[in-house]
Amino acid sequence: MLVPRRAATRGATPQFIAGVRAALTVLSAAFIAVLAALTFTSVRVARKVVTPAGRIPDTRILALDTAAQTITLSRNPDSRLPGRYGLFTTGSEQYVKLGSVLAEDATTVKRKLLTHIGTDSHLAQDAAFSGWYFARPEELHLPFTSPLIGSPSGPCPAWLFPAAVDTDVWVIQVHGRGTTRSECLRAVPVFHELGITSLVVSYRNDGEAPRSRAGTYALGATEWRDIEAALVFARRGGARRVIIMGWSMGGAIALQLVLNSPHRDLVAGLVLDSPVVDWRVVLTYQAKQLHLPSPVTGLALGALGADWATAVTGTGAPIPFDRLDVVARAAELQHPILILHSDDDGFVPSDASHELLLARPDLVELEVFEIARHTKLWNYDQERWSDSIRSWVLRQGLTPARATADS
Template sequence: MTRPASTGRGGVGPLAIVSIAVGGTVLVSAVALASGVVAIARKIVTPARRRRDDVRVEAHDAASGTVTLTSTPDTRLPGRYSFWFDRGRGHARLGEVVRDDGRHVVRRVEGVEGGDLDRARHGRIGGWLFPTPHDAGLVAHEVSVPTEVGAAPAWLVPAAHGTHGPWTIAVHGRGVTRAETIRGVPVFHRHGVTSLLVSYRNDGEAPRSSDGRYALGDTEWRDVESALRYALDHGATSVVLTGWSMGGALVLQAATRSALRGAVRGLVLESPVVDWRTTLAYQGAAMRVPPVVQGLVLRLLGSPLLCRLAGSAEPIDFDRLDLVARSGELEVPVLVLHSDDDGFVPSTASHALAEARPDLVTLEAFDVARHTKLWNLDPERFEAAISGWLERQRLAGPPSTDHRA
């Protein structure tokens, strides 16, 4: 029998050394994996207080009223857009594309509401266009909606005949504010519908929740319910809930979970999150996050104990947030507007929802409008889709003769 190699007094053999090395590698890998899972989970539920300026400003020609930007899928889009610069302190309204050589895009500048575009070096494209309802030619009042976390600011845009009648409650998406929803107000206003543009917990305008984390609609829907109560107390006879992006998840939850859902007569969803698993898997694949890691992230966020590692006070019920699987719970007509090239929230779940409930769901699918920029690309088509749907569902009030909207 061959004797094992001597290790010396108190030493360890080569096999032991290999075992320890391998074990150490496994341990390090496990720690790295766990750290990565927690980091991704935290990013999903932590509100971003500052958005990245990912577009370079090459030149601003005030004489010709144009700005030259690096060419990206968003800067190349036809239509009208916001351009935020100077870390969000400056804002310009951009119009048509004048020239695109593949590397740079030259666009018209319709106006500058704040900041010095001449000094801007970087910025970001947004779909808002209007920072306030006044900028869109709307008469609006600042109001407060009482919620369980405190008073949440909102804009109230009364119908021409007053606030007694049909209302819409507009709910913005992740990482933005109620200003996102202003684009959708004029078509409702023309149809005699009062609009309430709301904020909700952790969006930077409304009060924070105790943990300061997003629940992706699983708790925020209660702020939409508070807005429903406000509307009913101030003259609403019926309500259409309008949700943009993550706001779509909020209104879907309110429409299926709220004790006041009987007042809801319909939903309008723009680039909505209908199923978070589908959305997060899409975003994870875009960032090359392995499927096994994606699965662990969802398990962490859904665990009553482990969710605390992400800073969340409560677990997120991803089954409850899957409105494709729970489409049978929908009881009112739904209009979905979504672009198949969204790039952030895939339209697959919207198509699946329309297929699951063809009796209630109408899908208006765009081709090249990207995420929450459908109005910006084609306002006539956007408003015609909503206008026709309101008329078919008999959800409009007396038509407005106020042409400011």
Template sequence: MRDGTGSGRHARRFLAVTGIAVTGAAVVLGAAGGVLAAVMARRIVTPTSKRADDVRIHSVDLPAGMITLQSTADSILQGDYSFWFSGDAGHAHLGEILRLTPTKVTRRILRVDHGDLAGAERGRLGGYSYLGPWDLGLAFEDVLVPTTAGDAPAWLIPAEEPDGRWVIQVHGRGVQRQETLRAAPVFRDAGFTSLLVSYRNDGEAPQSGDGRYALGDAEWQDVDAAIAFAVHRGASEIVLMGWSMGGAIVLQTVTRSALRDRIVGVVLDSPVIDWADVARFHGGLLGLPAVVASGALEVLGRRWGGIFTGQTEPIDFGRLDFVTRAAELELPVLLMHSDDDGFVPATGSRALAGCRPDIVTFLPFAVARHTKLWNYDREGWNQAITIWLAETAPTARTSLPGRPGVVAAS
């Protein structure tokens, strides 16, 4: 039967294209665990709007300022931490460990910002510590950074005596710019203005057309826009700092930005250096064969993979691999990572540090988990940044050739 409206031709064309994609997927996914690889691929690039409460609350004694939690790898870490509870309905700030048993840990309650902690049953710990610049007691400005996806909100914390040195802070996957507030005081003490940015699909900045993460392969454009914003506001020397996936975004920016001549150095906290490492690690946590993780990356890197993931553009994982691309880096890098990270393995960071001891200053941690290095050892973390900045900015380009990198062993 003939379709005179033309819709039949469009339908046949769509089916033909889909058939090619599905055939390609069958070849890749059949070898990589089929549906599991497709599900994993979609999960990697789909932003999550809510995180699970993964720690049980055993008891709360508000008059005594104590809370007893289930012992987990995160809840028994020394230091100060944020604690969200009751499905993010409340937030508290927890401090020192008072008692520790194999199953329970009692911590000091430093403050309750909002919510009914006494009535809460479960929560989750995080490294934020501050919910906004107001918690730091510093002057700040709410600004909008014009990006190709739309205006992205950011916090601008000026230096006490602005001199053109700026740091742009880039948060990680599944969190927002509050994550980076911990770094604002140490940079301000060093004379830097801080710009804490948001980027596409992070829940604050506008969404991209497909609403999917590109793992740094597209988000760098929003950081590039932040650099242009900073230059317009008087920045002459810019340090980029990236946390977790923010590290991958920053590395793309320093190698792809038309304004990279304004960047004088890079600070990375628990960064993604090579996404293949991360995918294999999470596949292992789920008990999946290594081929499933490899298959997931193959799906994400192919145009036909968008049928399964919702992406409009494939991700170039070769371009995101900075172990392989280590020789292309030119700027000084301060790299901090914990071997017990639990989310982003430190193998990529150690490999990068080993490849480029001439420019990479590597500070390893043994026990600090993911992006909680500041919380675990605030003094050591701040000191590392302070010393590195003194050596690097604002004369990074002239001092770089003679500045030895430090690769420490834990």
């Protein structure tokens, strides 16, 4: 039997009604506070994704033995990797090269120093482990020049490593998020051996190239135009076939270039190291690694992709996640692609790389690594990494006849 509302509340005392109203007020306030907290956190996360940031220390120098030329670091998944690496430091040295692991336990890793450290040197404890290895172009001992690429964002500094003999085959190297073109120097020698000219470029907001009006990353949606300018520069320099090599976010930029540029006919193929193929996959993974609640991740992605949020995210324009999802756009691809990716990447999961292979097995080759982590495949296994690129280039017929015969 239905009871009229008035009858249901007729016996309620004024004190009871007041208590209910107070409870509802508290609950409403709590809900608004939670929603405000989620929104605030989401906006902070969104801004962090697109804001260029400095290098963040991720390990600590625990001991330095200048007699034995060894260094002991706090142990993490990167600092214990086999191979050769770099370490950004502060003090008497800004950057040192690291060799093989000599010993490790549950909390520390001792490595060989490949940069000589004198007895009077001093290094701060906080340091950043790096896959760069080469920090400056001079370290390659190859002739190079430093041209400026005239792009829509302004003059972008570059390094040009000409092949030993004039060639119409070039490679343009595109670095990743939060780093600079030095990241790409590891790849110059293998292309030089193949008789290919290397152009190592910068792009807007990377700390070397000009700053855009917003000063934030567009995750590849606009940066590709600076690489297009490098493509035009290469054509004027005699290039007729150009390989685009992208590292991490540089992979996303390279993919946007071949999907959007009217000059993509000059591109002969892509080589992608630890690439971002779908940003939503990457950002969702990174959010889980940070133990962020799913609602925060969803709100952050929504804010990045919305017109209304550009004022608070600082992007200047929405991030077009659908356009940046290359798995969904796989049918549009026209160029052969070599992907090198570690299944334990730890920053950009390899899932989308595998999905792109499944979507376009006619164009995509995937060289799967393990243990190597993010953009440290060269460091972990230089021989396999170089052989993978070398054999792919030869199969595509992208070397001068001289280099093919000599190889």
